[in-house]
Amino acid sequence: MGSIRGKTAVVGVGEVPTGMYPERSFIDAAVSASEMAIKDAGIRKEDIDTVIPIVVVSNALDNANMICSWMVEELGLGRTAKSNFQVASGGSSSANALKTAAALVNAGLSKAVLVVHSDRLGTGLDLGMAITMFAKVSTSQEYEMPYGFSQLALAGLLQQRYMHDTGTTERQIAAVVETNRKWAALNPNSIFYKKPITIEKVLESPVISSPVRARTMNKLCDGASAFIVTSAERARDLTGQPAYILGLSSRCTHFTVTQQPDIFKAWSPAVDEAYEMAGIGPGNVDVAELYDAFPTFTLISTELTQLCGRGEAGKFFEEGHAAPGGKLPIQTNGAMMGQGHTGAGGGPALLVEAVRQIAGKAGERQVDNVRHVIVTGSGGVGMDFHMEVLGKEV
Amino acid sequence: MSEYKKPLPLITRTSKVFYDGCREGKLLYQHCRDCGEVIFFPKELCPNCMGRDLEWLESRGKGKIHTFTIAYAAAPPEFAEDQPYVLAIVEMDEGYRMMSNIVDCDFETITCEMPVEVVFDPVTPEVSLPKFKPVVRKK
Numbered sequence: 001m002g003s004i005r006g007k008t009a010v011v012g013v014g015e016v017p018t019g020m021y022p023e024r025s026f027i028d029a030a031v032s033a034s035e036m037a038i039k040d041a042g043i044r045k046e047d048i049d050t051v052i053p054i055v056v057v058s059n060a061l062d063n064a065n066m067i068c069s070w071m072v073e074e075l076g077l078g079r080t081a082k083s084n085f086q087v088a089s090g091g092s093s094s095a096n097a098l099k100t101a102a103a104l105v106n107a108g109l110s111k112a113v114l115v116v117h118s119d120r121l122g123t124g125l126d127l128g129m130a131i132t133m134f135a136k137v138s139t140s141q142e143y144e145m146p147y148g149f150s151q152l153a154l155a156g157l158l159q160q161r162y163m164h165d166t167g168t169t170e171r172q173i174a175a176v177v178e179t180n181r182k183w184a185a186l187n188p189n190s191i192f193y194k195k196p197i198t199i200e201k202v203l204e205s206p207v208i209s210s211p212v213r214a215r216t217m218n219k220l221c222d223g224a225s226a227f228i229v230t231s232a233e234r235a236r237d238l239t240g241q242p243a244y245i246l247g248l249s250s251r252c253t254h255f256t257v258t259q260q261p262d263i264f265k266a267w268s269p270a271v272d273e274a275y276e277m278a279g280i281g282p283g284n285v286d287v288a289e290l291y292d293a294f295p296t297f298t299l300i301s302t303e304l305t306q307l308c309g310r311g312e313a314g315k316f317f318e319e320g321h322a323a324p325g326g327k328l329p330i331q332t333n334g335a336m337m338g339q340g341h342t343g344a345g346g347g348p349a350l351l352v353e354a355v356r357q358i359a360g361k362a363g364e365r366q367v368d369n370v371r372h373v374i375v376t377g378s379g380g381v382g383m384d385f386h387m388e389v390l391g392k393e394v
Numbered sequence: 395m396s397e398y399k400k401p402l403p404l405i406t407r408t409s410k411v412f413y414d415g416c417r418e419g420k421l422l423y424q425h426c427r428d429c430g431e432v433i434f435f436p437k438e439l440c441p442n443c444m445g446r447d448l449e450w451l452e453s454r455g456k457g458k459i460h461t462f463t464i465a466y467a468a469a470p471p472e473f474a475e476d477q478p479y480v481l482a483i484v485e486m487d488e489g490y491r492m493m494s495n496i497v498d499c500d501f502e503t504i505t506c507e508m509p510v511e512v513v514f515d516p517v518t519p520e521v522s523l524p525k526f527k528p529v530v531r532k533k
C-alpha cells in the first residue's frame with residue numbers, strides 16, 4: 001500500500017453554531033459553513049472542483065437534493081465543478097469523505113475538494129419521529145426489531161458490557177460528560193457554551209435505558225460544518241497553517257450490534273496502521289478528537305487509540321487529564337455530548353476542531369504547542385472505526 | 395384477545411424457516427457443511443467460505459447474557475406500554491449471538507454472564523418469538 005503521508009492537507013474550515021434554529025434553513029447553514037471554509041483557506045472558489053456533501057438524516061428530501069448538485073449551484077461552481085457526490089456512513093462519513101478527498105487529490109483527479117455537512121436533527125424532525133427512526137436503523141428487521149431495540153438501548157448495551165469488562169464506574173462515565181461540557185463551555189459554537197455541568201448533576205438524572213441516564217445522552221441539534229482538502233504543495237501557497245494528513249486507516253466489521261466482534265482485536269490494526277503511516281505513536285499525540293455519540297464510546301476510543309491502557313480511561317477522565325488544562329486534551333470542541341448530536345455532523349465538527357487546533361485558531365480552547373492531532377470516526381452501531389493523524393508539519 | 399401491536403419480524407425465505415421452527419418450539423441456527431462455520435443471523439451464503447451448503451440445526455437453547463439494558467423510558471412507541479423491559483444480547487452455547495428480551499425474572503438480579511434459556515412467546519398464531527429467562531439452578 002503506497003503511503004499518502006503528507007501529500008494532502010486540510011486548508012480551511014467553517015462551522016455555524018450548533019443548537020435549535022427553526023428559522024435557519026439547512027441549505028443556508030451549509031452555504032455559510034462552506035463560505036467560511038473557503039475564506040479560511042484563502043482559496044478561490046473556482047479552484048474547488050469537487051463537492052462532497054455528507055448524508056442528511058433528518059429529511060429524506062433534503063438528503064436526495066444534497067447529492068443533486070445543490071451546493072454546486074448555491075456556491076456558483078457550475079463552470080468549474082467536475083464531481084458532486086455524497087458520502088454516507090453515519091458517524092464515519094467525515095472520515096470517509098476525508099479519505100476520498102485525499103485520494104482524489106493525490107491521484108490528480110481533483111485540485112481541491114469541499115466537504116460539507118448540514119442537518120436539522122434538532123428542529124427538522126420531532127422527538128417521536130427521531131425515536132422511531134433511530135429504533136429502525138442498523139437493526140435486523142427479521143431478527144431484532146421485534147424486541148424493542150433503539151439507539152439509546154444500544155448505548156445501554158455497550159455501557160453495561162464496558163463497565164462489566166473494565167470495572168469502570170458510573171461516576172467515571174459521568175466524568176466524561178463533565179469534561180465534554182467543560183470544553184463546550186469554552187466553545188461559542190456549542191449549544192452548551194458557558195454551561196458546564198458537574199458529575200453530581202449527571203448522576204442525579206434519571207436512568208433511561210440502564211445504565212444510561214438522561215444526562216449521559218446527547219441532545220439532538222441543528223448544525224453545519226465544512227472543510228477543504230487540497231495537495232500539500234498547493235496548501236503552502238494558501239493563507240494560514242495547513243493541517244497535513246499524515247496517516248489514516250480504518251476497519252469495517254458489522255451491521256448490527258449483535259454481531260459486533262471483539263473491537264479491540266478487530267479495530268486495533270486500523271490504529272496501528274494510522275500511527276505507522278504518520279510515523280508517530282500515541283506518546284506524540286497532543287490533542288485527540290474522538291468521535292463519541294455517547295460517553296462510553298469516548299472511553300473505548302481513548303483505549304483503542306492507545307492513549308490509555310485497557311480499562312484505564314475512566315480514571316483518566318475522572319482525574320481531569322482530558323479536560324481544559326489537562327495533560328492530554330480530548331474532544332476540545334465538547335464533541336457530541338458537549339456540542340449536540342447533529343446526525344453525521346459530529347464527525348466533521350471534530351475534524352474541523354482538529355484543524356483549528358493545528359492552525360492555532362481554537363480561541364479559548366486552544367492547546368499550546370499542538371503538532372499532532374488524532375481524529376476518530378465510527379458509524380452505525382459501531383459498524384466501523386477510522387483514525388486519522390493530522391500534523392502541523394510534514 | 396387483544397391485537398398484537400409491536401413490530402412483527404419480516405418473513406423472508408430464510409427467516410420463515412427460523413420462525414416455523416420457533417412455532418414448533420425449536421430454536422434453529424445454520425451450520426456450513428463446507429467449512430463448519432456457525433451462522434446466525436441466517437444467510438443464503440456462508441460468510442466464511444461463500445459456500446451454499448448450509449444446514450439448519452436445532453440449538454439446545456442455552457446461553458448466557460453478553461450484555462443487557464433495562465428500558466425505562468424513550469423506547470420505540472410500540473414498546474412504551476411495556477416499559478420497563480429488558481433488551482439483551484445473548485451468547486448461545488453453540489457460539490452465536492442473538493438479540494432478545496429477558497423475561498420471567500427480577501430485573502435487579504440480571505447480570506452480564508448470567509446463564510439463560512430460551513422460552514417461546516406465541517405473540518400471534520404465526521409468530522412465536524424466542525425470549526430468554528434465567529436458568530434456575532437445581533438444588
Ligand SMILES: [Zn+2]
Pocket residue numbers: 426427428429430431440441442443444445
Ligand atoms: Zn462455510
